[in-house]
Amino acid sequence: MSLHNFKARDHFRHNVYPSPFHSRQKELNRLQEWSRWADYLSVPAYYSDSLEYFAARNTCGVFDLTPMIKHRITGPDALPYLNRLVTRDVTKIKPGRVGYSVWCTDRGQVIDDGTIFHLADGDYRVCSQEHQLDWFLTSALGFDVTVVDETHEVAALAVQGPTSCALLKRMGLTGVENLTPFGLAHFPFEGTELTVSRTGYTGDLGYELWIAPEHAEKLWDRLFDAGAQHGIRPLGSQALDMLRIEAGFILAGVDFLPAQQAVRPTHTRSPFELGLGWLVDFKKPVFNGRRALLQEKEEGSRYRLVKLDISGNKVARDSYVYDRKQTIAGTVTSAMWSPSAKASIALATLEMPHGEPGEELQVEIYYKRELKWSKVLAPCKVVDRVFWDPPRKRQTPPADF
Structure with missing residues (x-):
């Protein structure tokens, strides 16, 4: 074509x-x-x-x-608008830099995550998994800012x-x-x-x-x-x-449900429940969801997203996670056999207070071989670090090949 x-x-x-x-x-x-x-x-x-x-x-x-959804945000109020919209301090993303962030409802539940590209003074691009134009335009009321969906451009x-x-x-x-x-x-x-x-x-x-x-x-x-x-x-x-x-990266619609897509509000997640508390800056005087997130920080969260190192070579896709008392502690959201780690690994959402690094759990894995279904309860451990984090990721200049 x-x-x-x-x-x-x-x-x-x-x-x-x-x-x-x-x-x-x-x-x-x-x-x-x-x-x-x-x-x-x-x-x-x-x-x-x-x-x-x-x-x-x-x-x-x-x-x-x-196909990644791309929005262009320009105008005299582009910076204060974004600082009101997202949880992190956008003033720290200088021209020529990119920052990762999330944006939330007033209840402090994540609508989506994405990257903010500071292209020039008063000129930003926000990339996300889901279409956000309606939410971005609604949030722009009172700001001298232009928001355009430039995905096709x-x-x-x-x-x-x-x-x-x-x-x-x-x-x-x-x-x-x-x-x-x-x-x-x-x-x-x-x-x-x-x-x-x-x-x-x-x-x-x-x-x-x-x-x-x-x-x-x-x-x-x-x-x-x-x-x-x-x-x-x-x-x-x-x-x-x-x-x-x-790499331990989450995916909207897989590891969390975007808040605007949820039928049951209890099925959504906050930044703290996704391990993204470091993106919430309470030094900012106001941003969407600030009051609810401050309350959650004081009272505690409902869930915790963790990384699991699982015994054996079976993939724990969509598995239940059990504690030592054989009580359901949570569910696996993403799983794979890692060729680099040579291990079965997973991301999982656990109910608090589960999920401290080092905690030993079990995952219930069903797998099919030659039309026969089998079940295994595989021991696993909550780990703190991601499974792939090579030094070359940060090396500047990178090694030449």
């Missing part, structure tokens, strides 16, 4: 878009399977989720980020893995090696501007590239040409899910 037709699509008549990178993805998608992410077609796996996972851990994997690729910096330098992005984690910079590219941020969802060395859709195919081609000697491979969503679990 030509770019002209892509731009001309009517959002209200065609509810699934091909990505600006679709022509290149289609050529590499050997499995010919497609899924939907927000308004776009997405690739679950190009050829093998396991091999794609290893590419991102050992060389470089490229994931299409275009920005194409993006995540370039993740130990050789990612080397191939970006080979592509001609001089100085990209000087970017520190959560930094961003702008580079000239084929007559336009390419924005590069040292961010990602893999817990490894990696970058995210942002460009206008009409230059998307050229970016893909230049990237893969430069990466030919650096083990570059396309990366599907299934492999990305494995990578983010090892």
Whole structure:
């Protein structure tokens, strides 16, 4: 499909878009399977989720980020507006920097999490899993600020893995090696501007590239040409899910239910219950959910999100977690066999007071082999650190490969 037709699509008549990178993805998608992410077609796996996972851990994997919801926030009150909207202190995110944050209802329940890109004075981009335009516009009342959904105006690729910096330098992005984690910079590219941020969802060395859709195919081609000697491979969503679990990153709709989607308000979570209390800054005089979160801090939370190291090699997907008295203590939200940790690992929501590091529990795992279902109660332990956190993630400049 030509770019002209892509731009001309009517959002209200065609509810699934091909990505600006679709022509290149289609050529590499050997499995010919497609899924939907927000308004776009997405690739679950190009050829093998396991091999794609290893590419991102050992060389470089490229994931299409275009479907991520992107909002542009500009105007004289952009900073005070964001500081009112989210829980962290946005004044600490200086121009040329990126910050992770969450935003909450007045009850202190998480609506979504995302990244805030400070592009220039009074100019921000907020990226999130879910559409947030209604909430952002409602929250803008009284502020001199403009909020625009620019999802379709920005194409993006995540370039993740130990050789990612080397191939970006080979592509001609001089100085990209000087970017520190959560930094961003702008580079000239084929007559336009390419924005590069040292961010990602893999817990490894990696970058995210942002460009206008009409230059998307050229970016893909230049990237893969430069990466030919650096083990570059396309990366599907299934492999990305494995990578983010090892890194301890949460996913909306999987590890927590966005507050605006909940039918039962007791099924939502606060930042403290997701292990994100460090993102709540009570030094700010006012922000959405401040009063409720202050009360929770004083009285205690209902739940705790933890990381589990599980005995054996069975994946504890959607499992119950039991304490020593064989009472249900919580549920597993994300699980996998980790090739890097050589262990069965999981993220789980436990009822308080469970979840202190070192606590020994059990998970109830059901698995099927040759049409026969079996059950095992596997011992597990709550661990404090994530399962993948290599030094190269922070090293500046990164090692050259």
